[in-house]
Amino acid sequence: MMTTAPNRENILQAHELIAPYIHRTPVLTSVFFDQLSGSNIFFKAENLQKIGAFKARGGLNAILQLTEEERKNGVATHSSGNHAQAVAYAAAMVGARAYVVMPDNSPEVKVKAVEGYGASITFCKNTPEEREATVQKIVSETGATFIHPFNNYEVITGQATASKELIEDVDIHLDMIIAPVGGGGLLSGTALSANYFSPGTQVYAGEPEGAADAILSFRSGKIEKAPYVKTVADGLLTYLGDKTFPIIKEYVTDILLVSDEEIISAMRFLWERMKIVVEPSGAVSLAAVLKNRAIFEGKNVGVVISGGNVDLGKLPF
Amino acid sequence: MMTTAPNRENILQAHELIAPYIHRTPVLTSVFFDQLSGSNIFFKAENLQKIGAFKARGGLNAILQLTEEERKNGVATHSSGNHAQAVAYAAAMVGARAYVVMPDNSPEVKVKAVEGYGASITFCKNTPEEREATVQKIVSETGATFIHPFNNYEVITGQATASKELIEDVDIHLDMIIAPVGGGGLLSGTALSANYFSPGTQVYAGEPEGAADAILSFRSGKIEKAPYVKTVADGLLTYLGDKTFPIIKEYVTDILLVSDEEIISAMRFLWERMKIVVEPSGAVSLAAVLKNRAIFEGKNVGVVISGGNVDLGKLPF
Structure with missing residues (x-):
């Protein structure tokens, strides 16, 4: 069991270890979303991953x-x-x-x-x-x-390989990468990969207003629970752990809140215009980019679409 | 204007010409569909193409x-x-x-x-x-x-580039490629690319029972209309043209009919398990593979998913 946060070598080795069992998911682009956001977006489509998510x-x-x-x-x-x-x-x-x-x-x-x-x-x-x-x-x-869902260094190391691939598969330098935050496994892994494999790339997180624990923790400097938990993004309900939070505190630039309405709108856009099935949690990053033009305009932005597991009989739109 | 069916060089040139304006769409694989079909399926995801379709x-x-x-x-x-x-x-x-x-x-x-x-x-x-x-x-x-939607050699040549990419991006030899047939633009292009770039690869077509003109034409040797036209696959309603039909007659191995029920079931599977938005016409090839295990079992099969333009408010499931 790893007892410290993953280093560069850990992520490289993890990627080799898991490569035979995962998809190297495509990086998708869309003129529509570039125009809508005013930025150049590179979507890492982890909804197309095995089991339908980066997990x-x-x-x-x-x-x-x-x-x-x-x-x-x-x-x-x-x-x-x-x-x-x-x-x-x-x-x-x-x-x-x-x-x-x-x-x-x-x-x-x-x-x-x-x-x-x-x-x-x-x-x-x-x-x-x-x-x-x-x-x-x-x-x-x-x-x-x-196997803890996020507060586990092996898990964090595995999640880091998604952004490692994104960085490798995009020809230009990414100014930012944005990932959703629940327990922080994906976000901390994203932050470490950006740090090791793409120095200078800022990492942002999108978080639902209805599970706003990470932004509170990020501001106060200690792990906080959300004041209330109610969001369509059912993958992001948990709070940070003592392994994910220190990495997030050190390497993440900021956490951006989005409403359920904004999440559902971004999700529907992804289905209609990108032709991919994305779950609400998976649309949170895009929702945050669309909401914060002042931050992302004119930038090359990696947007992690985390998953696509959704009941087709219970769509929120 | 081209006055004869495209040759190998025409397709190579067309691909270079259009490359800056199209996505090189990913080839997706899925253990689930391999198990379900008993074959090794390589999905050419043209639903992720610009405008949501190979067109x-x-x-x-x-x-x-x-x-x-x-x-x-x-x-x-x-x-x-x-x-x-x-x-x-x-x-x-x-x-x-x-x-x-x-x-x-x-x-x-x-x-x-x-x-x-x-x-x-x-x-x-x-x-x-x-x-x-x-x-x-x-x-x-x-x-x-x-610009005729299919009975036009430049259009046929353009459609041929989809299977050219599929052939290039799959490491092993494809035993078959299957595409849906409406007017035959995609199918004739697919057949030509298989012939030029992957000799020995058979080409099949999937066609809705409710627009069964191509199979009649294929059997009789002359262009026929469907006995009736009523199918959920709204992109495949037309009949063959005098430019597409001769190519299909020469290079296609067989045409396989599928019911609307089978189309909708394949479509829903693609949404649920592949996490991609596919329109009914785009699921016809897969439906035909799932229906005809005797033909495809144990084979390496390229399956062209033709498009993903569907009203989210009017899903057939």
Whole structure:
């Protein structure tokens, strides 16, 4: 288990390790969005990733590094959905058992997908406390290795490979990269990759107004919870961890809030104009760019589209 | 104007000519679809093309080859949607006026997009005869060059570049490529590219049962109309032309019919599992592969996803 934040070499090695199991997702561009935003946007389409989200990267990196002994006891996690699928998928790749704790209001499409990878699901109430208690019980009963959805250096290292690819696949220097922030696994990995592989590239985060813990933490300097949690971006409900927050504090330029209305509008634009299926959390970065022309205008901006797992029967538009 | 079917050199030149104005769309793979079909599928995602469909290629190739004099008088066409957008987009690229005749039941998203490129739209009844009469009137009044949606060698040559890219971007030899057939522009271009750039690769077509003209023509040896026209695949309503049909007759292995139910099911699978927005016509190739395991099992199959222009407010599922 890594005990310090990933260095450049860790990310390079993780990328080699997980490469056979992931898609090198395309970087998409669109004149429409360039005109709408006034900037040059390079979309990293992680909704086209295995399991429909960047989370496959972190789950794989954590599970591929387990010893044979650890794999025998299986892995466990809690997640509102995409990390659950990532762990179930990665466990299936190495033939390990996966125990997944999911909130009882998880989108049906995500539950089905986790089941599809052969994981054992335990449902619980959708509070961070309840989820952690349930998974701890499973871990003590089975000896499974707990794979935290974000507050885990192997996971952070895996997520960092998305922006490493983005930086490699864009011919010009990116002025900024923006990623959504929930627990901060993707954001901290993005920040580290920008720092190591594209010095001078600023990293921003988009966060829903209805889960505004990261911006509070960023301003106060310590991990805070959101004053209330209610947003369509169901992948971004959690608060930061003691492994993700220090990296974010050091390397992230700013966190930008967006409303659910702005998220849904950006999401619909992506479906209609880019022809890609994006979940609300996956549209948060674009929503923040469209809202903050003063920051992004005239810049080369990498926009991480984090995922595309959404119930087609329950669209917010 | 080309007066004979495109040769290898024509396609190479067309690709260079249009390359600055198109996306080199990604080739996507999915373990899910490989398992479902029993074959190795390489999806050419032309729904991610400019204007949301492969038609951008043909429209560009036709319009970029016009003389300055011809460009001054503008271009005209009729189309149920994607070719309309392609002509409008290509005309905008060279600063020419575009006159577009559209059926009065065209999907709103397609009408809006054509307007967005600054074209002049004339609506008419949705019959091939009515559409051709209306566009001929415009041509005689304005001197615009008519760009036929498929029965035009420059257009066929442009469409051929999609499978040229697919062949180049897949590392292994494709046993087959399958494309949808409406008027046959994409299919004839696909067949020529397979013949020139991947000898031995068979070309199949998928066709809706509710617009089954191409299969009749293929069997009888002369251009036939469909016994009835009623399908969700609104991009495939037309019958073959005297330029597309001879190419199809010579180079296509077979045409496979699929029902609307099978089209909608394949479409929904693509949205849910590939996270891409595909229109009904764009899912016809996949539907045909899933229906005909006996043909495609164990093979490396290129599947052309032709477009993604669909009204999000009027989904068939």
